[in-house]
Amino acid sequence: MSAAIRLPAGSCALPNKAFADWRQARHDELAAPGSWLGLAGLFWLEPGVNRVGSAAEALVRLADGPAHLGDLVWQDGRVLWHPVSGDACELQTDSAGKATVVDVENWSFFIVDREGRLAARLRDRDWARHRPFAGVDYFDVDPAWQIEADWQALSPPITMEVPNVSGDLKSVEVAYQAVFELAGQKVRLLPMAVSDQDVFFVFRDRTSGKESYGAGRFLKTEPAAEGKIRLDFNRAYNPPCAFTPFATCPLPPPENWLSFPVTAGEMKYRSGE
Template sequence: MWRHVLAGLILSTGVALVHADTPQHVSTSDAYQQSIEKWRAERVARLTAPDGWLSLIGLEWLQEGANKVGSASGNDITLLAGPAHLGVVTLDKAGQVHIKLADGSGATIDGKAVQEATLIDDMHVTGNAAPTKVEFGPANFYVIDREGRKALRVKDADASTRKDFLGIDYFPIDPSWRIVADWVPFDPPHDLQMGSVIGTIDTVKVPGKAVFQHDGHTYELLPYQEEPGGELFFVLADRTSGHETYGAARFLYAALPQNGKVVLDFNKAYNPPCAFTSFATCPLAPPENRLDLRITAGEKKYRGAH
């Protein structure tokens, strides 16, 4: 009878049962190790995807009026990939961006073989829509808006940063750096000034603070939410920053608080795109999130830093 029951379990679960003499227990620490390794693999897959952060080859700021774009040196914006003369991108006084492709460019706009279109930037798309993408061979660009300044974010699946990626170095996985912090909500939310590597300063709304202890000392971190109802997003620095880890900041996401607690898993602290490319517009850790603490967990400084 038990043989039939066990066979049914195998068929229904897809899990093969092992011999009784074989250890079947997977410790909590082993399961945690595997979960972090899985998270790391997924992180690297996103980073190295054809349109991931390693594919960036340009951050080209638009001037008001007509901007001739192409790979030839005579253009107003010289791209590192694509046809010699791609077309003209016009930024009008109202901040609208329009493109007219050159004859024979071979480029498409959102996958369509049209000659011209208005380009919707990343800050003015609606719902789950993506900014208008102009594609030419393995490369593409779309418009980003940073405090009213418009730029072309240029990507290339054949970028050397992607093809020559050296991998990520990590601190050893340490379950003690998975910290359950107290959550102190702010009502109303507080304002926090966030600088960036391109010199902009954004004001973000902070819904509360995470308070935790380490080696007998108390620390606080302030997060914001990139979208309403989204996860908590921490931009932080610590005493490893600029030495073992990237100097400007590391990023950390955390699930929304439950029962007055929030889990800070520093084994998932990771480098911003600016650690890999000079063509990103990353936030800097605000003074409030610069901890007098060595967080020896998560990603280390990239060996192939630009």
């Protein structure tokens, strides 16, 4: 489909302040010490003892600091942190929510669980001192990309095997789909997750790899109401993998590969390096 696709006229203007506030919150998130831009490593753990430190033989390798900071012991479904100095403690992974964070000077690490594979994710909290965040570019705001879609139940629900950038597969049960028409074409989007707070989509389109990030973008919406869901593509945003090689982002399922360009939301991140 041509990039000159004509969109239906928007029924209302996007509130400028609301969008500016959303954009500012996004900037603040990416500029913060805990930003994805501060990740410095992703180290897949092995069962048993995993050494942490700056020594060459450390599995979780720090760029500086003590040669041997401690050991991560993965055994019987648990991960224990045994620092060289101090008491041992059990670390919670991110599978049940917020992971336990271990802080060491400007470094921190925590354990992520990806379908039973565990990894220590390392973060440099002082990253912005060396390379301050300059911001993300956006397509122009266009109220025509605020689309009211039908929220249709799938009977029976379907199960998708969704890959991430590390090659792992995650089974996702999908019970609904968002359906709308654009330029005479019927479009269906499958959600990756549905909760009482929001609905989460992963999609790619004809801008992917050109104006926008190649592996697609994320979109969160408010929950559906009365059989309708509002898809505001002006709020489409880059996944963590657009900012770091140490994230494990889900990839868009083939059903969410749109055949037209979505000229709305965040554009490709350019680090300036």
